[in-house]
Amino acid sequence: MKMELYKNDEQQRTSERPLILAVEDNEDNLLIIDYIVDSLNYRFIGEADGKKTLLIAQEFQPNLILLDIMLPEVNGIDLFHSLKQDKLTAHIPVIAVTALARVEERERILEAGFDAYVSKPYMLEEIEQAICHYVKQD
Ligand code: MN
Numbered sequence: 001m002k003m004e005l006y007k008n009d010e011q012q013r014t015s016e017r018p019l020i021l022a023v024e025d026n027e028d029n030l031l032i033i034d035y036i037v038d039s040l041n042y043r044f045i046g047e048a049d050g051k052k053t054l055l056i057a058q059e060f061q062p063n064l065i066l067l068d069i070m071l072p073e074v075n076g077i078d079l080f081h082s083l084k085q086d087k088l089t090a091h092i093p094v095i096a097v098t099a100l101a102r103v104e105e106r107e108r109i110l111e112a113g114f115d116a117y118v119s120k121p122y123m124l125e126e127i128e129q130a131i132c133h134y135v136k137q138d
Helices: 027-039 050-060 076-085 103-112 124-134
Strands: 019-023 043-047 064-068 094-098 116-119
Touching (some): 019 027, 019 050, 027 043, 050 064, 050 076, 064 076, 064 124, 076 094, 076 103, 094 103, 094 124, 103 116, 116 124
Parallel strands (some): 019 043, 064 094, 094 116
16 A cells, blocks of 8 residues: 655645545556646555455545456455445545446446546546546535
């Protein structure tokens, strides 16, 4: 797991900035999302191991989860259901990020109840807009 650490005198203030969790087994894609989240001045957790998704979400309470559907060992749709069935994480919006481009796959994802869907390859702006739409700054 990769996490930003803040040790400066703005720690109190920065700890209130929105936190984005991205679960993605492709390191390059994770770096891209990290870059976008940084540019928005939000906090970021990147995780390649989908099996850790629920525990991380429970512990860190991200404002938004970007969830890859095609993960080794686990399926993003199953992870989504786990998140929605847990009272600690049910409220967190989840955006599916996936290369599953076929129409029936997209319908399956949206029927599962994901808040939104971003298909790979995506433009940086698509991810940025999706994050901004679901993260409301006070
Ligand atoms: Mn993947």
